[in-house]
Amino acid sequence: RPLIGVLALQGDVREHVAALEAGGARALTVRRESELSAVDGLVLPGGESTTMSRLLETFELLAPLRARIADGMPTYGSCAGMILLAEKVLDGRPDQHQLGGLDVIVRRNAFGRQVDSFEEDVDFDGVDGGPLHAVFIRAPWVESSSPRVTVLARVPETPAAGAAAGRIVAVRQGTVLATAFHPELTGDARVHRLFVDIVNRNGDGERKTTDSQG
Numbered sequence: 545r546p547l548i549g550v551l552a553l554q555g556d557v558r559e560h561v562a563a564l565e566a567g568g569a570r571a572l573t574v575r576r577e578s579e580l581s582a583v584d585g586l587v588l589p590g591g592e593s594t595t596m597s598r599l600l601e602t603f604e605l606l607a608p609l610r611a612r613i614a615d616g617m618p619t620y621g622s623c624a625g626m627i628l629l630a631e632k633v634l635d636g637r638p639d640q641h642q643l644g645g646l647d648v649i650v651r652r653n654a655f656g657r658q659v660d661s662f663e664e665d666v667d668f669d670g671v672d673g674g675p676l677h678a679v680f681i682r683a684p685w686v687e688s689s690s691p692r693v694t695v696l697a698r699v700p701e702t703p704a705a706g707a708a709a710g711r712i713v714a715v716r717q718g719t720v721l722a723t724a725f726h727p728e729l730t731g732d733a734r735v736h737r738l739f740v741d742i743v744n745r746n747g748d749g750e751r752k753t754t755d756s757q758g
């Protein structure tokens with residue numbers, strides 16, 4: 545089983561730990577560089593991206609984390625985590641840091657200031673077993689994405705969705721996965737299992753490279 549970290553500076557860390565374990569991984573909370581170097585992949589939880597951004601600086605994790613992501617470490621960001629991974633943020637704070645890795649522009653608090661939370665069943669590409677129940681909490685959406693990014697889910701066209709209908713809410717770019725919603729809150733581990741799978745395949749690839757060199 546791969547060892548997957550959950551960035552534990554702020555946000556819904558426990559829920560991701562539980563979902564990763566349900567998804568077939570071992571989980572480690574990550575607050576320092578030594579812990580970051582130990583993991584095969586990392587989850588950036590939901591919470592508040594501006595706070596996490598500030599704490600990443602305080603805990604001196606910004607540079608090491610950017611380096612590992614650039615180096616191809618599988619990374620999954622949910623909600624605030626998606627915001628951190630985006631190359632660019634609309635309606636963010638001018639001083640908030642981006643980790644990069646996801647060639648998208650996200651809009652923070654995109655569902656509207658009045659809409660604190662919104663739930664909808666969404667079809668998710670690459671996840672079997674029917675639609676996922678998606679919980680959005682002051683969530684971002686992906687305003688635009690580069691051709692290198694695969695769209696995995698959009699807000700369905702329902703009356704409740706209103707202006708959010710059709711918006712991109714889950715994406716993947718290589719080993720980087722992001723959702724605007726919180727699968728860790730619903731007791732459905734399918735998205736985490738997908739991420740564990742991405743981590744496992746990545747590890748296999750590394751081993752193959754080593755084997756062929758040896």
Ligand code: GLN
Pocket residue numbers: 589590591592593594622623624625627652653681682683684
């Ligand atoms: N609105 C939060 C932010 O800007 C994200 C909310 C969440 O993670 N549930 O970071």
